[in-house]
Amino acid sequence: MLSGFKNFLLRGNLVDLAVAVIIGTAFTAVVTAFTGMLLSAIAKLTGGSEPNFDEFAPGGVEVGPFLTALVAFVILAAVVYFLVVTPYVKAKERYFPSAPPGTPDDVQVLKEIRDLLAAQNAGGGPAGGTGGPGDRGDTDRTV
Structure with a gap:
């Protein structure tokens, strides 16, 4: 019974799907921050209402939230890679060696x-x- 569960975890795309969901969620934050920065820049250029800027806003463009989301994304991607993907690949190679070329x-x-x-x-x-x-x-x- 446990070998079937091990096969389910290591042979299926369960880890690939989990990584995709985590990366997709983190990337959503990057895209949202980028969109906010872009809209802020357009509002500034067209003379629209002054947005509430973060501390880092060169030229009046709100860059702070985008940079925060980008750094958070890179850190999250590194954590997922080193703590999920790398052990998964090693376990898969150990328990399911690839066919000889x-x-x-x-x-x-x-x-x-x-x-x-x-x-x-x-x-x-x-x-x-x-x-x-x-x-x-x-x-x-x-x-």
Whole structure:
């Protein structure tokens, strides 16, 4: 029963989905702060009402909340990567080693067919040396 639960946690996309939700939530804060900064700049340029600026507002543009959200996003992404993604990848490699590198079966079969056809054409088998149209084994061609 526990091995099934372990398979569910490590083989499924559960961790990938959780990371996506966390990063998406943090990125929402970045986008919201950027939008607020952009709208503040547009209001300032068009002579609209003066927004309530944070302490860091060069040229009257509200940059403080955006920078705070950006730094929070980077810190959150680092924490998620080092405390969730890295251990997950290591556990997945330990319990579910990847298949040895090799050629897929269909490519291997196609290579065998190619080699057999090349051997027939070179060895004068039924498909080779007939002199028919498109025969590439014919070396006595005149131009």
